[in-house]
Amino acid sequence: MYAVRHKAIASNPVDGVDFSANSAQGRNRRHHPLTAEQVAAVAASIGTRHPREPGDRVQLQRIVTRSQLLTSNLQHPGAITLDICPPSWSQPRLSCHRTRVVPTGRTSERRPTSGMEVAGAVTTDTLQPLNGRRSTTVSSIVDPARSEICLVAILKVGADGASEMISSAPQSDYDPYTDEALLDPWLGYKRLRDAGSAVWLTRYQMFALTRYDAVRRALLDWECFPSRYGVMMNDGMNRVLRGNTLCSDGADHDALRSVLVRPLKPRALRPAREEITAEAESLVEKLVEQGSFDAATELANHLPVEVVSNLVGLPEQGRERMLVWAEELFNCFGPINDRTIASFPVLDEMMNYATTEAVPSKLKPGSWADGIHDAVARGEVPSQACPAMMIDYIGPSLDTTISAISNAVWLFANNPEQWDLLRADPRLMPSAISEVLRYDSPIQGFSRYVARDVDMGGVVLPAGSRAIVFYGAANRDERKYPDPDRFDIRRRPGDHLGFGAGPHACVGMNLARLEMQALFTALAKRVRRFTILEEEPRLNNVLRGYKMLRVAVR
Secondary structure, eight states, rough: OOEEEEEHHHOOTTTOOOTTSSSSSHHHHSSSOOOHHHHHHHHHHHHSOOOOOOOOOEEEEEEEEEEHHHHHHOOOOOOOOEOOOOSTTTEEEEEEOOOEOOTTEEEOOOOEEEEEEETTTOHHHHOOOGGOOOOEEEEEETTTTTOOOOEEEEEEEEEETTHHHHHHHHHOOOTTTTTHHHSHHHHHHHHHHHHOEEEEEEETTTEOOOSHHHHHHHHHHHHTTTTTTTOOOOOSHHHHHHHSTTOOOOHHHHHHHHHHHGGSSSHHHHHHHHHHHHHHHHHHHHHHHHSSEEEIIIIIHHHHIIHHHHHOOSSSSSSGGHHHHHHHHHTTTTTOOOOOOOOHHHHHHHHHHHHSSGGGGGTTTTTTHHHHHHHHHHHHSSSGGGHHHHHHHHHHHHHHHHHHHHHHHHHHHHHHHHHHHHHGGGGGGHHHHHHHHHHHHHEEEEEEEESSEEETTTEEOOOOEEEEHHHHTTTTTTOOOOSSOOOOOOOOOEEEEEOOOOGGGTTTTTHHHHHHEEEEEEEHHHOOOEEEEEEEEEOOOSBBEHHHHHEOOO
């Protein structure tokens, strides 16, 4: 259910402005008086057609003149202006503008669209808040005779009482997506953890969950924190990917995931273990003989691109673009910034490959990708899900593993005593891999929609809000891990969140562990020391790893 609150304007329809027919303002409107009832009716019409999600309420905050809005210090980030251009006040029409109103009173990003009747359908895309923010909607009432904007009805979209809950939560203007923060996020994460179990990021209008218990709870509780409304930090990607494996819940998600995970279960991977191990031994022997190599491009890329691509069964054509696609895909998951916008065009190329190349006639018979089409034939998943499921194999199966491998080399190079421990006792390998994933998680976080009011350690997240769940911050939480900034392969952090948790835990985690174990077992036999010669961290909204990591080995 939803509601529009407009009682306050019945006695005072405009803050200090009289629009009766006999007033100066009314005469300027050529005797088209605007009554409180008409304002309320228009506001209600807009409210009922505004895009909303479970738990949302539409509240009429106040009525002001256009000039008051633009000259006041009212802050309405990501607002949408609806200019009501009626032939008569009883039959208003809407002309929609995507307009951000900034505190200085300037407006930007104004894109008019065609008029439409209030009684007709108002599209979600037209009214979707900008920049991933669930925010105030600004609705403007226009004089039909002069086509001048007379009034602005400010509607707040969100859960009932949401603004009060948000204002009472810890607030931070910290931006975790600047270049500096992405390259070195740990101090910023600690400040957010210390601020509270949930912190409102004023820049992005989303909560930040950075404590281990809070992040784990959000990942496990899919009813309070569903994925079906998208798990990215921008509305565009959330709309595009709704309904795929990553952005679905319940039975729909289970059906898709069961098909994807079938060849990735430990028992199903046993036949591939021998091939992966042999390939890792051959690769490492060659690289060690060179004396130096790029651990990011020559070591970490090899198994995911060569071996895994064969197991997935993808055609040769286009494989050279897979690493680009994977990296840019994760960039698109972040909030709207320059990296996100620059990466959007790559999605079309990736989807075109999944649609035109990853088809039965071009796939390796009996491969993982071929299994998706078999599942469609059996009626387990709908045919329209195929392209997105192919991307589940192309993207996450590549860059997450590549990032984890390069991170591991960096950590062992900078903590040689830990490498000595691993070489002396290969039984520590599973714990070492878990500690790498805890210490420097390849995926730093996703987001979750909040479907109902949630008390998170004394901070109430209102229904209709969105929270970013920072895996990387949770894995460095001193409340969970003693001395969390120390890399210790004897820690045995089996409950780390580097692969997420709950129903959306990483589908390919078993494969990633298998690849890492094969490579570092081969390296431990041949390498006593890694020395970093040159490094270039990767700048990505979601991934942490290295674009280049040249090392010498002896």
